[in-house]
Amino acid sequence: MKTLKFRNNDEMPAFGLGTWKSADGEVYNAVKTAIKSGYRHIDCAAAYGNEKEVGRALNELFEEGVVSREDVWITSKLWSNMHAKEDVLIALKQTLSDLQLEYLDLYLIHWPIAQKKEIPFVSSVEHFISLEELPNEVTWEGMENGVELGLVKHIGVSNFGPKALEQLISNSKIKPEMNQIEAHPYYQQNDMVAFCKAYNIHVTAYAPLGSGDRAAKFKAENEPKLLQDPVILDIAASKNVTAGQILISWALHRETSVIPKSVNPGRIAQNFESQAIELSETDMNKIAALDKNYRFLTGEHWVYEGSPYTLESIWA
Numbered sequence: 001m002k003t004l005k006f007r008n009n010d011e012m013p014a015f016g017l018g019t020w021k022s023a024d025g026e027v028y029n030a031v032k033t034a035i036k037s038g039y040r041h042i043d044c045a046a047a048y049g050n051e052k053e054v055g056r057a058l059n060e061l062f063e064e065g066v067v068s069r070e071d072v073w074i075t076s077k078l079w080s081n082m083h084a085k086e087d088v089l090i091a092l093k094q095t096l097s098d099l100q101l102e103y104l105d106l107y108l109i110h111w112p113i114a115q116k117k118e119i120p121f122v123s124s125v126e127h128f129i130s131l132e133e134l135p136n137e138v139t140w141e142g143m144e145n146g147v148e149l150g151l152v153k154h155i156g157v158s159n160f161g162p163k164a165l166e167q168l169i170s171n172s173k174i175k176p177e178m179n180q181i182e183a184h185p186y187y188q189q190n191d192m193v194a195f196c197k198a199y200n201i202h203v204t205a206y207a208p209l210g211s212g213d214r215a216a217k218f219k220a221e222n223e224p225k226l227l228q229d230p231v232i233l234d235i236a237a238s239k240n241v242t243a244g245q246i247l248i249s250w251a252l253h254r255e256t257s258v259i260p261k262s263v264n265p266g267r268i269a270q271n272f273e274s275q276a277i278e279l280s281e282t283d284m285n286k287i288a289a290l291d292k293n294y295r296f297l298t299g300e301h302w303v304y305e306g307s308p309y310t311l312e313s314i315w316a
Contacts, residue, residue, distance in 0.1 A: 088142025
């Protein structure tokens with residue numbers, strides 16, 4: 001199993017299970033199946049609305065002796081309505097309670113966007129708080145407090161562009177150690193990956209298979225289908241594996257973490273087996289040529305007329 005080494009020599013399994021879009025009644029079985037299949041990395045978030053069920057599965061696995069807490073890497077994320085410094089620990093402690101854990105291995109700021117505490121999900125411009133009023137650096141101080149109290153071992157971000165990351169790096173005691181971003185052959189983010197590497201920040205790739213099961217409101221008409229790409233299918237056929245397995249293997253060959261989501265037991269096992277697939281330099285070059293600079297998750301759901309946030313500022 002490939003791992004990514006952190007600054008204190010902790011090692012995170014590069015391959016993990018994503019839980020975004022996993023519904024109540026499904027994520028419990030998915031986590032139990034995944035851990036029993038060999039997974040040792042589970043990616044969570046408060047905004048996914050399923051951490052209590054994930055926690056129930058983890059607690060049972062620990063009690064059954066399938067794994068110990070120290071055997072697994074658990075990541076979660078701070079939602080945008082808890083960005084005030086004093087609210088970060090409240091949110092972190094709630095996540096720990098829901099997951100039935102004493103600490104997280106990794107905690108991420110989910111988006112570089114702040115919103116009002118009483119608003120779980122924005123639906124109008126009045127729900128936002130500008131970064132002038134509540135900078136990411138203030139939120140980060142709350143994240144650092146979580147480390148100092150032993151509630152989380154490592155901290156990082158998600159969906160941050162280079163400008164926002166540089167501001168955190170320049171104004172922090174504890175430097176970010178992870179940036180979780182959309183990354184796949186149609187949106188390879190080579191510059192962002194190189195930027196993170198230069199600052200000793202790891203990258204986790206989400207939507208590695210194109211996130212075809214996301215809600216219709218997040219989809220564009222006639223968007224490309226990554227799992228049906230002829231080059232990917234050709235490489236998969238040559239190795240007698242699936243397109244999805246090639247996409248997972250590609251992410252691991254780039255020395256990034258990757259967190260494909262599934263609640264299907266067969267697919268969970270199949271995804272795990274992707275770690276053993278070897279891609280040649282020729283394979284990697286063919287896939288490199290597929291880059292379309294195409295985001296499946298554009299961030300447009302954050303953009304409202306008169307908002308302090310634009311697509312350009314979110315991804316800057």
